[in-house]
Amino acid sequence: VIERVDAKDNVLIPLNLDDLAPRLQAAFDDGIRAIAIVLMHGYRVPAHELAIAELARKIGFTQVSTSHGTSPMIKFVGRGDTTVADAYLSPILRRYIDRLARDIDQSKGAKLQLMQSNGGLTDASLFQGKDAILSGPAGGIVGAVKTAKQAGFDKVITFDMGGTSTDVAHYENAYERVFDTVVAGVRIHAPMMLIHTVAAGGGSICRFEHGRFQVGPESAGANPGPACYRRGGPLAVTDCNAMLGKLQPQYFPHLFGPNQDEALDVAPVRAGFAALAAEIEAETGIRRSEEEIASGFLRIAVENMANAIKKISVQRGYDVTEYALQCFGGAGGQHACLIADVLGMKTVLIHPFAGVLSAYGMGLADVTALRERTLEAGFDAGLMARLQRELDELAAQSEDELAGQDIASARIETHRYVHLRYDGSDTALPVPFGSIASMTADFEAAYQSRFGFLMPDKALVAATISVESIGRNFDVENNVTAASDAPLEILDHVRCFMDDQFVETPVYARSAIAAGQRIMGPALIAEATGTNVIEPGWQAEMTDIGNLVVRRVVQLAPRVAIGTSCDPVMLEVFNNLFMSIAEQMGYxxxxxxxxxxxxxxxxxxxxxxxxxxxxxxxxxxxxxxxxxxxxxxxxxxxxxxxxxxxxxxxxxxxxxxxxxxxxxxxxxxxxxxxxxxxxxxxxxxxxxxxxxxxxxxxxxxxxxxxxxxxxxxxxxxxxxxxxxxxxxxxxxxxxxxxxxxxxxxxxxxxxxxxxxxxxxxxxxxxxxxxxxxxxxxxxxxxxxxxxxxxxxxxxxxxxxxxxxxxxxxxxxxxxxxxxxxxxxxxxxxxxxxxxxxxxxxxxxxxxxxxxxxxxxxxxxxxxxxxxxxxxxxxxxxxxxxxxxxxxxxxxxxxxxxxxxxxxxxxxxxxxxxxMAAAQGTMNNFFYGNATYQYYETLCGGSGAGPDFDGTDAVHTHMTNSRLTDPEVLEWRYPVLLESFEIRHGSGGAGQHNGGDGVRRRLRFLEDM
Structure with a gap:
């Protein structure tokens, strides 16, 4: 696109629609119907994007996504990725929604709403592709938080374990959202629940390689699934629980086999672990039982999931021992007590709909509308009038959106936030809009809690503002679980391997547990959507609204005795633990x-x-x-x-x-x-x-x-x-x-x-x-x-x-x-x-x-x-x-x-x-003067190998840094980035080609 606007809103090159129109027409003639429009500083000066959008609609494009409309925030690359994702996903979602709407009789008052990644519902007509990416996990967080609050818990770690992955999140008084995240390598700049995902689920593949037990990240998926699914799958975490007796086929849904009506099959699981035991003995000289091996794999999976929880809690300054672990997902109840023990948590909550809590959470969610805007202005008394004015503008927009969905004003709550950061820093923390003094105090308290120190000599910057309008959903009445004096019925006694030994374990039906009744571990509690394992030292109690609250009642030994000889299980645990600590330092x-x-x-x-x-x-x-x-x-x-x-x-x-x-x-x-x-x-x-x-x-x-x-x-x-x-x-x-x-x-x-x-x-x-x-x-x-x-x-x-x-x-x-x-x-x-x-x-x-x-x-x-x-x-x-x-x-x-x-x-x-040589340089680029100093290393092509081509435009070997976003670069430094492109054909031709390099052109706006 021939046009250019700088960071100070100056139009350096006017938009040339005459040049663009035939090229858009050619794309349309090729069958393309969706377009993403992303221009430098378009979030500040949207006129050029609007003009291109109007032209595209005249030509006939049916999906037109503009970056200022999709994500009106600084950062060209993130906003661009988000706009492309929106343009790609929205037509697909629109076709699905239209089909769904045809099947719903809305004349009788039924309304079609969809869950957004930010944790709120919105009308189907307003749903955008960029807001769909983490909508499923967001429903789980809403369900987990709302049901936990109904149960009396205000501090919650949510733990959603499914077949291929585990999603975890932190909650204390308010949902935590991020405005920048990376999903499948795509930078998404849109409000989303702060969710950390780790590749550890019931289908995570278990293997022994190079002297170490390893779990994941590869997954058996749903097909073929774990070995016990009767489809010839590999050993996975679910098989470990079956091997240990924690999953009993007779109390698990009969959904397997060619007709999907058979129980889990433990025979291939036993055979698989027996073969693995022989392999491990041959390599290490140590004989381990099948149960010891399964227990070892399970320990690694639990540690991996616990490390994921640390990233959203301990790493950010929260003491997880003060929280309840809200456990859900199909596999969550099998591991909750073990994960709580690793983290030192004392309370686990399991809702009656834990197995389907993400779906249930969508029904509990409120209707929300969010707005955000970049400011990047010095935070002082002179800014207050502008803050009030622009927050009111955003609030009017978000409230109008809810009113358009027939939500009465009495049910609408609007919250205004100012995202503050230290000058020169990138970490902006949201605080409720108020006086200068109150916002400063809130920011300093949040910063001190997160990082452990303050920088009082640094000025504050109002980076962005945001508004959230919430249309409160009607409260869902809890089902009351009756009390009973009748003795607790035990369905069965089974043999389980827990705490490195076999234990006789009673099995209970959750539906038969009355309010106030308690079950001491070890125990299994079976229900329609999952199995809950109550480990030794833990006690489960049924509440009057049907929740299982599981508490550690026997103090956990402060020190784990595992010896000093090299154990393949603990080798993997310590590998991951040392790495996790270094990563927390880096964060x-x-x-x-x-x-x-x-x-x-x-x-x-x-x-x-x-x-x-x-x-x-x-x-x-x-x-x-x-x-x-x-x-x-x-x-x-x-x-x-x-x-x-x-x-x-x-x-x-x-x-x-x-x-x-x-x-x-x-x-x-x-x-x-x-x-x-x-x-x-x-x-x-x-x-x-x-x-x-x-x-x-x-x-x-x-x-x-x-x-x-x-x-x-x-x-x-x-x-x-x-x-x-x-x-x-x-x-x-x-x-x-x-x-x-x-x-x-x-x-x-x-x-x-x-x-x-x-x-x-x-x-x-x-x-x-x-x-x-x-x-x-x-x-x-x-x-x-x-x-x-x-x-x-x-x-x-x-x-x-x-x-x-x-x-x-x-x-x-x-x-x-x-x-x-x-x-x-x-x-x-x-x-x-x-x-x-x-x-x-x-x-x-x-x-x-x-x-x-x-x-x-x-x-x-x-x-x-x-x-x-x-x-x-x-x-x-x-x-x-x-x-x-x-x-x-x-x-x-x-x-x-x-x-x-x-x-x-x-x-x-x-x-x-x-491998052939790359550039033999880190492509360092330094510039500056008495006021500004800047340094970057540029990417280039990697060398080819005997059976592979090199890669274009990547960092290679001894350097691994990231370029500053173009808009941030121009905002903070007196430079203009005129071009940055792959230099096609520069990598060298051969049987396998070298990767192409790049060309980067900057103009200095001051003497450097």
Whole structure:
């Protein structure tokens, strides 16, 4: 489309409809009837989108979605994806709704309403595709919350477990919604319930691979389904419950077999687990019973689901022990007690319609209308009149929408919200509209609760406003469950495997349980839509409105005794647990950081290390960080022997002590035992700061020859001393170099965020030690590394010797020879022959080279294992002392991190014959001045392989960051993004083609 509007609402290029009209007509003539219209800054200046929409309708397009009408919010990519999704889905939904409407006699007062992803109903005529994406799970949350409140619970974790996945959500006084989310890789910018989904359901496939029990993410689905479904399916979580006696075929719906009228078949389940037991014994030498194996798989599934709940609760600062677990879905009742135990929750709620609560919830939902608008305005008294005016406008729109659905004004409630954030931050939190003082107080309380600190020196910004009008549904009367003095009828006694032993377990029919009657676990409670397993130590009570309230009445042992020898089940549990903690650290860092580099581009990494500095686990962040941070941790240990105390934290960016380049600053925190005597772990977070000084903004001079030209070198500085944050001393370092940092406030804010991330890791690791015991945790720190080591050795077994030389544009070269020792199942990676350290900035720290080797060997392992220190145990790296890959002070290194690291990776893949080279660069782009500093890494084409083409326009190898949204970029910086496109045909032709690169063109609006 020929047109352009800038971030200040100026029309730079007028809309050319004469050019567009024939192309739209050609698309229409090809049979296309739906169109999505997305223009830069269209949410602010919609005139061009409206004109195109009018033209499209005149031509005959039947579905016209405009971005300002679909999602009037900043962020071009998210708004664009949402508009495309709306244009794609709406015609399909409209055809379905029209068919449905024909079958409903609306003349008798029946109304057709549909559930939206935001948790509210709307009239069928107003339903849009963008609002349908999570409408089913949203119905479950509404049902769970409303029935929980009827039962007297105001704090609820919803747990919806079905056949292929589990959906979880958090509720306290109000529904939590998000306005940006990713569904199946598509960014959706529309109000949705905050739901986290994990690939763990009754159909999740169970398998034993490479010494570990693994559950999912693959699912058996409904067809063939689990092995017990009589269709020849694989072993799945449902089969585990059948094997353990927790699912009894006679009390399960008879829906299986060729005529869909037979019971579950346990015979293939027993045969499958017997075969698996033999396989495990052959590999490990340990004989396990079929029930022990099924119990192990179930434990992993439960841990995976518990980790999902942590992401929407613990990770965000909520104490789940104060909540009830509202359990529903076809498989929910089988696992609720086990999941509650993992999380320390004491109460489980199971509604009489738990098996179909998502459908029931739609019947309970209110009719809602939501409106939102981007402001991005300074939050002060001068803004109040505008806030009042624009909120009133949105409220009038949303209330009119409800009135148009015949909802009386007396039943309409309207809530107004202002979404506030700190200036420079991206995390906006909604607060009810009120006075400046009340909104500020509400924001600070919410921010403190979420992140654990405030930034009082930062101004507040009103990012967006939103309005929700609710047409209250009529309350549903609860069925009263009668009390009875009659003894509780036991249907049967069955043999179940619980708590690692067989127990005689009574079976009850839910329909026969009277109000006030209690059932002590172990027990099974069967009902039409599911089976509820009451584990030992739990007691179920029927309430007078038909709910089962299950409470832990026997205190759970504070510590789980599992031993220190390597158990394949616990190996998977600890793999996932260590990873989960690192991910929680990353979430905290992303949400509390100030710089765009961390918040939007995700140029950061978080990891856990053992007391010697060996990498234990990391979140899937930046590969160049994760393989090198261990060297930084070991440098801190060496430099502070005997002077590391509880409450300390260290900061460094020294490229000769594990750093990569100066902008990558690492904060390291020791994790002590409860007595403060022994170090149990280290946690570390590394973030790319936009500027740390140097000759040029962004700390990346293209011609640097000395490290001082690249910025402030920080080595082993104690940032926190015994709990005291040494901000003044840190500022002095940043301001005291030959070329000082340009935005010290931003550096300090990001360092504070890194400390917050580390503290999150410290707390979660302490919880782990309390739960499992120190000896067990220490043992599994070793076991996860041993497992990764063995995985790499299996890859080495099939590798061949190889050598490769990569000539660089500046005349230097990287050479590697890889030698495989079959007897020891090890590899030697020898960089002898690589150019010597040069008088340029292409010298790479040894830690960067090590990171590249770790990355390459980890990528050769197809199995899902963490990238930890064990991956390099079978690999010897040889770096000559004067090599450009072993930079010595005062060598400049900025290009070594962002250019040479990619070349090393390509060289290694070349020697192994695995993949052709990519670009040999991270495509770094730095610009700035005294006021603005910005840095981004651009995507490009990946190399082809022996049996695959390369991929167009992706980040490759040692970089994995995200570009700032074009509208955010132009809003915050004086630049104009003129084009960003795939450079077709640039990847190279061959039997398998290389991936194409990109072309990006920006215009600076100030001197840079």
């Amino acid at each position: 905290t860092l992303q949400n509390t950081a100030l710089s765009v580099n961390v918040k939007e581009r995700l140029d950061f990494s978080c990891a856990i290390f053992d007391p010697e500095g060996a990498l234990i686990a990391n979140a899937p962040h930046m590969p160049v960080h994760l393989g090198s941070m261990g060297e930084s941790v070991r440098a801190v240990i060496r430099s502070n022997d005997g002077n590391i105390n509880a409450g300390d934290a260290f900061v460094l960016n020294n490229p000769y002590n594990g750093g990569t380049h100066l902008p990558d600053i690492t904060v390291i925190t020791p994790v002590f035992d409860d007595d403060g005597r022994d170090i149990l772990f280290f946690v570390a977070s590394r973030g790319h700061h936009p500027d740390v000084g140097g000759r040029t903004p962004g700390s990346a001079p293209p011609d640097s020859k000395h490290i001082d030209e690249e910025g402030v070198l920080i080595d082993n500085f104690k940032l926190v001393d015994g709990g005291v944050y040494r901000e003044a001393e840190m500022r002095a370092i940043l301001n005291g170099a030959k070329y000082p940092a340009r935005n010290t406030d931003q550096n300090i804010a990001d360092l504070r965020a890194q400390l917050a991330a580390n503290e999150k890791g410290v707390r979660e690791l302490h919880k782990m030690v309390t739960h499992y015991g120190l000896k067990t945790v220490v043992a599994y720190m070793g076991h996860v590394q041993d497992n990764a080591e063995e995985s790499v050795r299996r890859v080495i077994d099939v590798l061949k010797d190889g050598s490769f030389t990569y000539p660089m544009d500046n005349g230097q070269k990287v050479k590697v020879t890889i030698s495989i020792n079959r007897a020891s199942r090890s590899a030697t990676v020898d960089f002898t022959g690589t150019s010597k350290q040069g008088a340029n900035n292409f010298n790479a720290p040894a830690a960067v080279c090590r990171a590249a080797v770790l990355y390459v060997f980890r990528t050769l392992v197809a199995d899902d294992i963490p990238m930890n220190e064990g991956c390099l145990k079978p690999v010897e790296i040889i770096l000559p002392d004067d090599c450009m890959l072993k930079a010595q002070y005062p060598a400049a290194v900025i290009a070594g991190n962002v250019e040479t690291s990619q070349i090393v990776t390509d060289t290694l893949y070349g020697a192994l014959g695995v």
